Amino acid sequence: DTAVSQTPKYLVTQMGNDKSIKCEQNLGHDTMYWYKQDSKKFLKIMFSYNNKELIINETVPNRFSPKSPDKAHLNLHINSLELGDSAVYFCASSQGPTLNYGYTFGSGTRLTVV
Amino acid sequence: DQQVKQNSPSLSVQEGRISILNCDYTNSMFDYFLWYKKYPAEGPTFLISISSIKDKNEDGRFTVFLNKSAKHLSLHIVPSQPGDSAVYFCAASALGEGAQKLVFGQGTRLTINP
Numbered sequence: 204d205t206a207v208s209q210t211p212k213y214l215v216t217q218m219g220n221d222k223s224i225k226c227e228q229n230l231g232h233d234t235m236y237w238y239k240q241d242s243k244k245f246l247k248i249m250f251s252y253n254n255k256e257l258i259i260n261e262t263v264p265n266r267f268s269p270k271s272p273d274k275a276h277l278n279l280h281i282n283s284l285e286l287g288d289s290a291v292y293f294c295a296s297s298q299g300p301t302l303n304y305g306y307t308f309g310s311g312t313r314l315t316v317v
Numbered sequence: 318d319q320q321v322k323q324n325s326p327s328l329s330v331q332e333g334r335i336s337i338l339n340c341d342y343t344n345s346m347f348d349y350f351l352w353y354k355k356y357p358a359e360g361p362t363f364l365i366s367i368s369s370i371k372d373k374n375e376d377g378r379f380t381v382f383l384n385k386s387a388k389h390l391s392l393h394i395v396p397s398q399p400g401d402s403a404v405y406f407c408a409a410s411a412l413g414e415g416a417q418k419l420v421f422g423q424g425t426r427l428t429i430n431p
Contacts, residue, residue: 245319246361246406307360309360310358310359
């Protein structure tokens with residue numbers, strides 16, 4: 204029973220399209236995150252939600268819009284996809300927004316924009 | 318500007334020997350450090366952490382050392398086992414912030430040879 208699950212695992216799409224990545228956690232955690240692993244392999248935070256409220260919003264193009272319908276879900280919608288958006292996107296969750304609690308990561312979504 | 322750096326992209330060690338993975342950071346506000354392990358097609362999983370009030374933390378075969386003056390930490394695995402072959406990420410954060418984010422290095426791929 205997967206703790207943090209992301210769908211789809213792989214996504215290949217053309218430039219200019221709009222796509223969504225879904226994330227669900229069954230751990231009862233309050234806080235969820237989106238991280239992006241770029242071509243240089245760095246994992247960088249994009250967004251964090253705590254109890255459905257946005258608490259971290261890094262410098263991310265506003266083509267990226269997170270949505271948290273409830274505490275167990277944090278989806279990522281990307282408009283007008285560009286080649287540079289190709290990356291692996293990881294969803295994560297933690298019991299609270301502080302580092303007293305560990306992060307649990309999903310297995311990632313590899314997005315390829317052609 | 319990468320605040321957390323792992324300068325060795327890969328490391329190869331013989332089974333049974335010690336593996337030493339290194340990590341450097343630049344932000345003096347960081348006071349909590351973590352190591353994550355990642356297998357292919359999976360998300361990172363938490364391995365061990367250390368706060369800046371300590372210089373060593375041990376958990377079984379894994380020990381993390383922190384040298385605050387040098388802004389350097391290392392992960393020691395002894396003895397190394399084939400199942401330790403994975404990518405290891407160093408991460409750092411500053412405790413005390415309302416919402417915390419992990420800043421990751423780019424990872425070191427560890428290969429344990431039989």
